[in-house]
Amino acid sequence: MKLVIASLLLLLTPALTAAQAPVPSADALRERLSRVENQRGHEVAEDALAHARRALGGAIRAAAAGQTVESRRALAIAESAIVLADRLTARERARRALAEARERKRAAHRRAAAAREALERSVERRDAEADG
Amino acid sequence: MIRASWLFTVLLVAGCGPGTPRASATLRTRLASSEATPARDRAPDLIARVEHALDDADRAERAGDDLAAADHATAGRLLLEAALAEAARVEDETERTHIEQEIATVLARARRDEQAREGISQVLSRGAAIAAARAEAQRALTQAEEDEARPRRRTRVSLAEAADLRRAAAALRARARLSMAAARALGAETEALAAAATALSESEASHDPRASLRAADTAHHESMRALGQIRASADGPGPDASAELAEAARGEGFEVLALAEGTAVEADGVFNGASSSVARSAGHRIERLASLIAAHPHGPVQVQAQVAQQGRAGDQIAQRRAQALQRALVAAGASDERLSAQPLPVALRGDTPLARVRLVFVAYAR
Numbered sequence A: 001m002k003l004v005i006a007s008l009l010l011l012l013t014p015a016l017t018a019a020q021a022p023v024p025s026a027d028a029l030r031e032r033l034s035r036v037e038n039q040r041g042h043e044v045a046e047d048a049l050a051h052a053r054r055a056l057g058g059a060i061r062a063a064a065a066g067q068t069v070e071s072r073r074a075l076a077i078a079e080s081a082i083v084l085a086d087r088l089t090a091r092e093r094a095r096r097a098l099a100e101a102r103e104r105k106r107a108a109h110r111r112a113a114a115a116r117e118a119l120e121r122s123v124e125r126r127d128a129e130a131d132g
Numbered sequence B: 001m002i003r004a005s006w007l008f009t010v011l012l013v014a015g016c017g018p019g020t021p022r023a024s025a026t027l028r029t030r031l032a033s034s035e036a037t038p039a040r041d042r043a044p045d046l047i048a049r050v051e052h053a054l055d056d057a058d059r060a061e062r063a064g065d066d067l068a069a070a071d072h073a074t075a076g077r078l079l080l081e082a083a084l085a086e087a088a089r090v091e092d093e094t095e096r097t098h099i100e101q102e103i104a105t106v107l108a109r110a111r112r113d114e115q116a117r118e119g120i121s122q123v124l125s126r127g128a129a130i131a132a133a134r135a136e137a138q139r140a141l142t143q144a145e146e147d148e149a150r151p152r153r154r155t156r157v158s159l160a161e162a163a164d165l166r167r168a169a170a171a172l173r174a175r176a177r178l179s180m181a182a183a184r185a186l187g188a189e190t191e192a193l194a195a196a197a198t199a200l201s202e203s204e205a206s207h208d209p210r211a212s213l214r215a216a217d218t219a220h221h222e223s224m225r226a227l228g229q230i231r232a233s234a235d236g237p238g239p240d241a242s243a244e245l246a247e248a249a250r251g252e253g254f255e256v257l258a259l260a261e262g263t264a265v266e267a268d269g270v271f272n273g274a275s276s277s278v279a280r281s282a283g284h285r286i287e288r289l290a291s292l293i294a295a296h297p298h299g300p301v302q303v304q305a306q307v308a309q310q311g312r313a314g315d316q317i318a319q320r321r322a323q324a325l326q327r328a329l330v331a332a333g334a335s336d337e338r339l340s341a342q343p344l345p346v347a348l349r350g351d352t353p354l355a356r357v358r359l360v361f362v363a364y365a366r
Helices: A002-020 A026-037 A042-064 A068-131 B002-016 B025-032 B034-042 B044-062 B066-149 B159-185 B191-205 B209-231 B241-251 B280-295 B311-331
Strands: B255-259 B262-267 B301-306 B339-343 B356-361
Touching: A026 A042, A026 A068, A042 A068, A042 B066, A068 B044, A068 B066, B025 B034, B025 B044, B025 B066, B034 B044, B034 B066, B044 B066, B066 B159, B066 B209, B066 B241, B066 B280, B159 B191, B159 B209, B191 B209, B209 B280, B241 B255, B241 B262, B241 B280, B262 B280, B280 B311, B280 B356, B301 B311, B311 B339, B311 B356
Parallel strands: B301 B339
Antiparallel strands: B255 B262, B262 B356, B301 B356
């Protein structure tokens, strides 16, 4: 008997843990979704955002139909899609900042080259005036 | 007991499932590939969630719930994509940080070069301004000396000459205005600048280019005297005073030497031949020297002379010349109390004796 109970615990504990993993509520997810939609660069995450919206709608419908388990799974998908949208948006901002930094680096090198050239011309002119 | 063993076996088989789970297989392959290596380092929290979702998918598949397995796998796929995006973001941020550091270094170098160039440009501009001022002052001096030597010279001048004279007058007026502005900035009263202002107006109003130049020259000297008066209220020369004296002297057409004893201003053309009397044509030169003394009012000024003749006789002539120049400077408005006359010290004469006169501004040492 003890062996049976141990076997059941062995099988059911991960399942129970997974089932009890915290899933944010639909309201909380809707708020997070809205925040991502208002972030700069969210355009690149439109697919992920659409996925999140669909999953969120499915979760609400499932909950209304009393399908609690299905609703929790749909909320988990919506949450994952929002995480993806958030990271894609952040990545897009980083990509733009990187492109801007590269451009500023080119401008800085151009300015440095111009400054060095002007300095060398000034030194030549000064030396020429000193010589003659 | 047999029943219990049988039940355990059944549950174990049910728990392990029928074989390799299908829903998570592709994702697990991606997760193990090099594609996910950066994400493991840079987004370990998301990777942990991916693994957790795949475990859930496997369990659901083993339990025969394909729909749940597919849902968990979907969540895992989305989270894996998020982990990859996060890794790429961190990589971009790292590169951007390096670029920002490089930009800072490059810009600092550019700024150093720009400042160095600016410094050289200022020196060159000052050199050019001094050269221009010197040329204009020389032009005015030449004109004045010509007038002095031949007071009844022709009164008409050519158009080209008139243009030269007007340009020289305009340059001297500009310098006079600058000196007047400096004197005002130091607190000079309007009365102290009255003589310079009057000469300035005369120069501007005059239609005769020679008269205009003479008046401009007077305005320049008067403004320098006024500046000297107001400078005299300070305790001593400022840190840039010796450099300013050197520039002013060069602008007047004199040679300048930086000696340990002070700043020395050398003038030529003051004496003719072996004479111990000041040359008749040197009046304007002496006036300029007197203005220079007045504009730099601190400390004694040694009037030194040297002649080509060596020995005691040469020293006597040099002494007489120094005294004659001192008297001429006092007559031109320099303060007698500040002046002393002497032959050029032996140590400063050099190997080849030269005829020269020199004013040493003792308080203006670099």
